Amino acid sequence: MSVVNLVSFEDALASYDPVMGLEVHVELGTATKMFCGCSTALGAEPNSQVCPTCLGMPGALPVVNAAAVESAVRIGLALNCEIAEWCRFARKNYFYPDMPKNFQTSQYDEPIAFDGHLDVEVDGEVFRVDIERAHMEEDTGKSSHIGGATGRIHGAEYSLLDYNRAGIPLIEIVTKPITGAGAKAPEVAKAYVAELRELIRALGVSEARMEMGQMRCDVNLSLRPIGQEKFGTRSETKNVNSLRSVERAARFEIQRHAAVLSEGGTIVQETRHFHEDEGTTTSGRVKEEAEDYRYFPEPDLVPVAPARDWVEELRASLPELPRLRRRRLQQEWGLSDKDMQSVLNAGAIEPILETVAAGAPADQARKWWMGELARRANESGTDLTAQPITPAQVARICALVAEGSLNDKLARQVIEGVLNGEGGPDEVVAARGLAVVSDDSALGTAVDEAIAANPGVADKVRSGKVAAAGALVGAVMKATRGQADAARVKELVLERLGVEG
Amino acid sequence: MADLTRYTAAETAAAVASGDVSAVEVAQAHLDRIAAVDEKVHAFLHVDTEGALAAARAVDDRRARGEELGPLAGVPLALKDVFTTKGVPTTCGSKILEGWVPPYDATLTRRLKEAGVVILGKTNMDEFAMGSSTENSAYGPTGNPWDLSRIPGGSGGGSSAALAAFEAPLAIGTDTGGSIRQPGAVTGTVGVKPTYGAVSRYGLVAFSSSLDQGGPCARTVLDAALLHEAIAGHDPLDSTSIDAPVPPVVEAARMRDVRGMRVGVVKEFGGEGYQPGVMQRFHEAVELLRGLGAEVVEVSCPSFTLALPAYYLIAPSEASSNLARFDAMRYGLRVGDDGTRSAEDVTALTREAGFGPEVKRRIMLGTYALSSGYYDAYYGSAQKVRTLISRDFDAAFAGVDVLISPTTPTTAFPIGERADDPMAMYLADLCTIPSNLAGNAAMSVPCGLAPEDNLPVGLQIIAPAMADDRLYRVGGAVEAAFTEKWGHPLLEEAPAL
Numbered sequence: 001m002s003v004v005n006l007v008s009f010e011d012a013l014a015s016y017d018p019v020m021g022l023e024v025h026v027e028l029g030t031a032t033k034m035f036c037g038c039s040t041a042l043g044a045e046p047n048s049q050v051c052p053t054c055l056g057m058p059g060a061l062p063v064v065n066a067a068a069v070e071s072a073v074r075i076g077l078a079l080n081c082e083i084a085e086w087c088r089f090a091r092k093n094y095f096y097p098d099m100p101k102n103f104q105t106s107q108y109d110e111p112i113a114f115d116g117h118l119d120v121e122v123d124g125e126v127f128r129v130d131i132e133r134a135h136m137e138e139d140t141g142k143s144s145h146i147g148g149a150t151g152r153i154h155g156a157e158y159s160l161l162d163y164n165r166a167g168i169p170l171i172e173i174v175t176k177p178i179t180g181a182g183a184k185a186p187e188v189a190k191a192y193v194a195e196l197r198e199l200i201r202a203l204g205v206s207e208a209r210m211e212m213g214q215m216r217c218d219v220n221l222s223l224r225p226i227g228q229e230k231f232g233t234r235s236e237t238k239n240v241n242s243l244r245s246v247e248r249a250a251r252f253e254i255q256r257h258a259a260v261l262s263e264g265g266t267i268v269q270e271t272r273h274f275h276e277d278e279g280t281t282t283s284g285r286v287k288e289e290a291e292d293y294r295y296f297p298e299p300d301l302v303p304v305a306p307a308r309d310w311v312e313e314l315r316a317s318l319p320e321l322p323r324l325r326r327r328r329l330q331q332e333w334g335l336s337d338k339d340m341q342s343v344l345n346a347g348a349i350e351p352i353l354e355t356v357a358a359g360a361p362a363d364q365a366r367k368w369w370m371g372e373l374a375r376r377a378n379e380s381g382t383d384l385t386a387q388p389i390t391p392a393q394v395a396r397i398c399a400l401v402a403e404g405s406l407n408d409k410l411a412r413q414v415i416e417g418v419l420n421g422e423g424g425p426d427e428v429v430a431a432r433g434l435a436v437v438s439d440d441s442a443l444g445t446a447v448d449e450a451i452a453a454n455p456g457v458a459d460k461v462r463s464g465k466v467a468a469a470g471a472l473v474g475a476v477m478k479a480t481r482g483q484a485d486a487a488r489v490k491e492l493v494l495e496r497l498g499v500e501g
Numbered sequence: 502m503a504d505l506t507r508y509t510a511a512e513t514a515a516a517v518a519s520g521d522v523s524a525v526e527v528a529q530a531h532l533d534r535i536a537a538v539d540e541k542v543h544a545f546l547h548v549d550t551e552g553a554l555a556a557a558r559a560v561d562d563r564r565a566r567g568e569e570l571g572p573l574a575g576v577p578l579a580l581k582d583v584f585t586t587k588g589v590p591t592t593c594g595s596k597i598l599e600g601w602v603p604p605y606d607a608t609l610t611r612r613l614k615e616a617g618v619v620i621l622g623k624t625n626m627d628e629f630a631m632g633s634s635t636e637n638s639a640y641g642p643t644g645n646p647w648d649l650s651r652i653p654g655g656s657g658g659g660s661s662a663a664l665a666a667f668e669a670p671l672a673i674g675t676d677t678g679g680s681i682r683q684p685g686a687v688t689g690t691v692g693v694k695p696t697y698g699a700v701s702r703y704g705l706v707a708f709s710s711s712l713d714q715g716g717p718c719a720r721t722v723l724d725a726a727l728l729h730e731a732i733a734g735h736d737p738l739d740s741t742s743i744d745a746p747v748p749p750v751v752e753a754a755r756m757r758d759v760r761g762m763r764v765g766v767v768k769e770f771g772g773e774g775y776q777p778g779v780m781q782r783f784h785e786a787v788e789l790l791r792g793l794g795a796e797v798v799e800v801s802c803p804s805f806t807l808a809l810p811a812y813y814l815i816a817p818s819e820a821s822s823n824l825a826r827f828d829a830m831r832y833g834l835r836v837g838d839d840g841t842r843s844a845e846d847v848t849a850l851t852r853e854a855g856f857g858p859e860v861k862r863r864i865m866l867g868t869y870a871l872s873s874g875y876y877d878a879y880y881g882s883a884q885k886v887r888t889l890i891s892r893d894f895d896a897a898f899a900g901v902d903v904l905i906s907p908t909t910p911t912t913a914f915p916i917g918e919r920a921d922d923p924m925a926m927y928l929a930d931l932c933t934i935p936s937n938l939a940g941n942a943a944m945s946v947p948c949g950l951a952p953e954d955n956l957p958v959g960l961q962i963i964a965p966a967m968a969d970d971r972l973y974r975v976g977g978a979v980e981a982a983f984t985e986k987w988g989h990p991l992l993e994e995a996p997a998l
Contacts, residue, residue, distance in 0.1 A: 052605050056826045058598065058706040059585045059607055061739050091822050093871070097844045102825035159844065161830065294871035296880060299710035299819055300702075301740050 005259055009183070009251060012223070012258030018185040019231050020178040020250060021220035022129075024196055026171045027139060027213070028071045029206045033167035034138040035062030035105060040169075042212065046162035054167035056100030061300050064089075068169035069112070070314065071205040072136045073306055075171055076113025077315050078199055079131045086305045087112050089136070089298040094291065097159070098141035100166055106137035108295040112304065118199070119323060120191040122184050124337065129192045130176040141166035171205075177231065185254065190247035193217050197243075198322035210241050217246050219274075221253040223261060232257070233267040237281050240274045248279040256281070329353075333362050346374050347384050354391035360398035368394050372412050376419065389418045396425045409482050410434045436485045440492065443476070443484055447492045450475040461497045469493050505530035506667040510576045510724035513670060517560065517575035524557035524564075524575030528619050531577045535621065535668045538998045543643045544653075544663040546582050547590050548622035553577065556619045563617070572727050572751075574617030579663035579672040582623035583630055584715070585704040586610050593706050594626040594638035594656075597855030598833045607704020608736045609673065609715050616731045621669055624659030628857045629824065630680055630708040632656050633929035634919065637859045642916050645688060647956055647995050651913040654684025654929075660718050661688040666998060671728050672718040677709050678812055679909070679933025681716050682945035686908035686959020689947045689991045691725045691976065692718045694933075696966045697940035698743040701736030707823040709816035710741075712937040720992060722946060722976040726754035729969070745967065753970035754977040760794030762975065765901035767963075768801045770932045776911040778951025782958040783907045786948040789982055790905075790975070800901060802893035804886065808935045809927060811886035814870045814879045815938070821867030824860065827852065862923065891939045898965045903975050906932045908945040908959030936963050944972040946979055947991040957991060 033040055036053035052060035076083050090108035116131035142165050147157025173196065181188040197215060200208040208215040222234035235257070240249045252274075257267055271284035320328070329349065330340040343349060348369045355365035369384065373394070377384045397414055400406040406414060406429070417428030429435055437443060450472045451458045460468040469490060476489045494500070505527050508516065516522045532550055539545055560575040580586065583593050585603035587610075592598045606614070613620060627637035635643045635658030645653040646665040653662040657674035661684030664672050674681035676694035685692025693716045700715040707713060717728035733747040766787060771780055791797050829835040829851035830844070837850035856864070870879035897904055909929055919925040936943040945959035960979060964971040984990055 052603075055831055057585075057603070057605070057832065058591070058593070058601075058826070059603070059702075059704040060605075061703050063738060063740050093822050093825060095825065095828065095845070095848060097828065097830045097848075100826065100831065102828055103822050292873045294822070294868065294873070294876075296818060296822070296871055296876070299741075300707075 006252075006255040007258040007262055009255055012254050013183045015226060015262065016223035016254070016258055017179070017182065017226050017228075018250075018254050019222050019224060019234075020175075020181070020185055020189055021234070022175045022178070022189060022192060023218040023220065024173045024193060025216045026075075026173065026200055026206050026208055027215070028068050028169040028171060029204075030065055030067045030071065030169055032065060032067075034065050034068055034136070034169040035167055038167065044164055046160070046164060049164040050166070054100065055163055056102075062105060062298075064301060064304065065169060068136060069304055069306070071169070071203070072112045072134065072171050073311060074203050074314050074318065075173070075200065075205060076116065076134050077311070078203055078318055078321065079113065079116040079118055079134060079173070081113035081116030081131060081134060083306055083311050084110060084112050084114070084304075085308070086110075086303050088303045089301045090295045091298050093294040096140070098143045098161055098163075098166070100141065100163060104137060104140065105298055105301070107135035111135035112306070118192065118195060120188065120195045121323065122187045122191050127181065127184070127188050127191070129178055129188070132174045132176045134171055134173045137170050137172060139165050139168040139170050186247040186250040189219060189250045190243050193246050194243050195323065202319045202322050202325070204319075210243070213241065216241055219246060219249045219253065221250060221257065222267070223254065223257040232261070233269050235267060235270060235272050235281070237272045237274050238284065242276075245274055245276060245279075249274045249281060252280055333366065343370060346370060348374065351385050351391050351394070355394045355398070358392040358395035360395040364398040364401070365391075365394065368397065368411075368415070372415055376415075387419060388421065389415065393418055393425055400425060400429070404485060405429070405435055407436055407482070407486065410436065434483065437480050437483045440488075443480075443489060443492055446476045446479050446484070447472070447489065447496055450479065451493070451496060458497060461493070461499055464499070466494070466499060469497075469499075506534045506670075508670060509721050510573060510670040510719060510727060511721070513576045514570075514573055514727075517564070518570050520564065524560040524617075524619060525554060527575055528553045528557035528577055528621070531621055531669055534666075538666050539668060541644060541649055541998060542646060542662050542666045542668070543641060544579065544624055544659045544666060544668055545622045546592060546594070546625050546638075546640055546659065549586075549589050549620065552589060553619050553621045556614065556617075560617045560619070571616045571731070573671070573731050575619060576671055577619045577621050577669050578613060578728075579622065579624045579660050579669040580610070580613070580620050581626055581657050581660050581673050581675055583626060583675055583706050584610050584673065585706070586620070586623065589623065591623065591706070592640070593630070594628040594635075594640060595855065595857070595860070596639040596834060597827045597851065599639075601833050603704075605704065608701035608738060609732050610704060612732050612734075613673075618671070618731065624657070624663055624672065626659055627656035627680075628860050629706070629820070630656040630675055630677055630713075631820070631859050631863055633679070633683055633926050634914075634916070635659060635684075636916060636920050637857055639857055644916070645913045646998060647688065647913065651915050651956070652687070654687040654909075654913065656680040657684045657692075657718065661685055661690050661692065664688065664690045664718055664720050665992060665995060670720060671724060673715060673728075673732070674718045675705060675708075675713055675715045676933075676937065677712045677714075677816060678937050679930035681718060682933045682943060682959065682961060683909045683929055685718060685945040686947075686961075687913035687957060689957030689995065690718060690720055691722055691944065691946050691980075692716070693725050693729060693944045693969070693972060694936060694942065695729060695733060695969050696743065696942045697937075698741050699733045699747070699942075699969065701734075701739040701742050703736055703738040707819075709819040710823060711819060712812075712816055714937070720990070722973055722980045723751070723754045725944075726750040726973045729973075743967070748968060748970040750970050750973045753973035756974050757978045757981045758794075759790060759975055759978045762795045762903070762971075763901040764790055764795045764797045764975070765800035765897055765904045766797060767805065767897075767904050767906045767932075768799050769803070769805045770906035774910050774928065774931075775907065776951060776953070778953045779907050779909075779911060779958050782949040782951060783960060786960045786979060787905070789979065789986075793978055793982060795975075798901060800897045800904060802890075802897055802904075802935070804889040804893045805935045807886045808890055808938055809931055811883040811890070812930075812934045812938060813866070813927065814883035815887065817863040817867030818870045818880050819867065820860075821864045821871065824856075824864060827855065859923070887938045890935050894935070894939045894941060894963075894965070902964070903971050904963040905975075906961045906963075908932060908961040912951045912954055912956035912958060932961055939966075941966045942969040942972055944976050946976040948979065948983065949987075949991070950994065
């Protein structure tokens with residue numbers, strides 16, 4: 001491994017203009033594989049979701065999954081792409097043990113979608129990323145290399161192959177060269193992948209969980225001296241699998257390229273591996289010459305020709321684009337940019353919306369998800385929505401507060417109970433006896449005791465210092481362990497002391 | 502009792518259905534015949550005695566229960582070893598698949614079983630269907646029952662030889678460049694390449710996906726039609742399968758009437774390189790058709806001369822990709838896996854040891870033709886030639902109902918004669934290849950013995966795609982007229998084994 005003395009990011013950008021190309025693979029969430037009827041469910045026993053077709057058995061043939069084609073068209077439309085009137089699959093030929101046929105059924109010069117764009121926002125500024133193409137292909141199986149120190153094939157004793165993933169539908173989305181982002185290039189890369197992920201989720205075509213490998217990003221990057229038209233030689237950093245890593249990989253490669261170039265060196269066109277822990281990349285396979293995949297049209301499949309009226313139907317049924325939806329919700333909820341950003345960062349949009357849908361006012365829903373629930377998620381290091389409480393339960397808590405049965409303090413205890421698995425909000429309220437006490441006879445006793453115990457305060461109130469009543473109310477609240485309806489307590493205190501509130 | 506191995510398929514089915522014979526008796530008679538002659542012929546790579554008898558018993562049981570039997574129930578069949586058979590070895594004539602037992606049936610296999618056809622076993626073939634003589638089988642050549650020192654054609658030589666040797670009344674072949682028709686021609690049997698997409702390719706181990714087509718082989722045109730009907734039809738597991746009704750081939754085979762049909766003689770097939778006796782029998786067939794009331798005209802298809810080179814770019818290109826899956830990882834042969842070698846090395850050693858020279862030659866040809874920088878010149882140009890050939894066919898079929906030619910330029914050549922001369926071997930498919938490139942339908946039907954060597958000659962009949970019934974109409978009439986002229990079916994002149 002060659003050690004490079006990195007150039008600082010600022011110095012790199014002072015001399016060079018970064019050009020990026022992003023290739024994102026998305027595993028579609030179809031029930032079955034791209035070319036056979038096998039299940040795509042994750043987590044099954046190795047090689048339990050396989051058949052002659054996805055194992056590449058002699059004689060077996062592929063049949064295109066119509067649901068995958070529909071997903072591809074919808075992704076293409078959402079990315080403002082042209083949808084091909086007629087396109088074919090192609091075979092990409094290369095040998096690798098986890099690829100059962102030793103060719104990948106993909107698309108080559110006839111992608112199903114092409115020439116689109118996706119607008120992303122960085123610091124409130126809209127940046128347009130042009131899309132070259134989105135095409136359909138199949139995933140490979142998975143190799144596990146056993147016995148080596150690194151888990152890589154080098155040094156391993158043997159390898160195990162799991163073909164459950166082989167044939168899972170993939171959409172590969174390729175950008176045109178992204179130029180003009182300058183110092184914001186790493187953030188644009190991250191924002192693009194984040195926006196694409198949101199879009200994929202909004203379309204409901206994949207959960208696009210990067211940590212599960214359902215969405216994988218290759219970052220291609222080159223530098224050219226500022227003012228030069230011609231692109232420099234690029235490196236291809238493969239399988240960058242989190243948003244943060246996308247940004248870091250781009251940043252690192254900018255610094256590394258700048259270091260090599262500024263010392264008069266040349267960039268080798270190669271595949272690079274990104275190291276999550278250090279935020280660095282190292283050289284993988286050097287591409288001495290462009291790999292020859294010997295593409296040719298897949299003779300086992302007939303062309304895909306999406307009917308125009310069907311495409312228009314799909315276009316008409318596209319969901320609101322995530323960026324526009326965010327803007328709308330921000331307005332509806334009356335949030336500042338900063339508050340909206342916190343909601344986004346917390347991943348709270350969907351739970352808030354679902355809570356609203358379950359009957360809660362938006363401000364209340366946001367208050368609980370961004371407050372108590374976000375705090376608890378942070379403390380326990382879990383995702384906000386991974387906590388064992390449903391939006392409907394949060395909405396019920398909001399309703400209990402609104403009708404006066406709970407106050408905020410009690411509501412927090414109810415949330416704690418629900419998260420502890422003590423049941424739904426009403427069950428927790430009943431089991432813990434948390435209802436607000438607003439029964440006048442019960443409260444009256446407590447008020448009388450408070451007045452008796454604090455004669456000095458009582459006199460002040462009687463003499464017209466109404467604000468002093470707070471201490472009496474506090475005493476009652478303390479005595480009732482917070483379950484009293486504070487507003488009613490205050491009324492009773494003033495009434496007992498003969499003062500108008 | 503009459504010799505059951507001499508029955509046609511139609512006669513066998515009728516005898517089983519009426520109870521004159523049991524399907525088990527029929528199967529046993531054929532198994533006995535195989536035991537008696539196949540050491541000499543070597544038509545079979547694997548005889549599935551138990552499976553055949555069990556299938557025959559099932560037919561007999563169904564009959565005993567009074568169930569209605571299909572038109573081929575109880576009829577034995579020899580299956581080319583390129584179709585997968587669940588639980589029965591499938592080798593494609595290659596060492597690389599030695600011992601492989603498929604976990605699934607090809608659609609064609611399943612349909613045969615559902616029709617009550619009794620599959621006797623798997624027949625010899627050129628490795629992965631690459632060849633015209635069956636000499637490229639890794640398991641040794643098959644002899645032509647007319648002269649065991651000669652080739653039975655290829656790649657489906659095992660199937661054609663099994664028919665000519667009376668080891669089975671029906672067989673299945675696959676035709677990528679002529680591998681059903683050319684073996685049919687040189688063994689005096691009937692072979693049909695249906696329209697591309699008529700018979701499912703699911704479970705047919707691919708040689709060249711855009712050209713491969715399974716089809717029926719038989720000793721009579723009617724038997725071929727019955728088998729055609731049993732195996733053809735739409736299959737959702739094969740995307741290239743035609744979703745339309747099967748043409749009325751059985752009805753056409755029974756018509757025996759070509760009056761008013763327009764028949765085109767392909768001008769380009771004949772002359773230099775064609776054996777005089779083959780052309781003589783072909784011309785007699787032309788006259789016979791004219792005598793039967795067909796209108797015969799000469800038709801020119803100039804692009805056909807480009808068919809052979811185009812074929813030898815397209816077929817190897819697809820093969821190079823189709824055969825990539827034989828990598829020792831999941832099934833079949835594995836060589837060099839001693840714990841010290843990488844997967845890549847094991848794959849390379851396995852392919853080195855497992856593929857024969859012709860297969861390697863074609864993988865290399867195809868890999869080269871598809872490589873970047875050469876694609877347009879080779880694969881791309883070949884695809885354009887393919888279009889030109891289709892246009893020639895379209896133009897010809899605008900004026901005629903069927904085209905005819907000799908099936909193959911020569912009669913069966915001696916084993917070994919062309920083994921070291923691939924170009925000479927490739928010429929055996931000169932007349933058959935255009936139909937594969939265009940995807941239309943074609944048949945070979947016997948038209949006599951060449952006077953100089955007393956070996957069978959085939960008449961090729963070509964029909965437009967989806968008009969397979971025309972083959973049977975013309976073939977049936979030609980067969981009936983010749984049988985009447987000769988006083989018996991041609992195969993009765995074959996020497997006893």
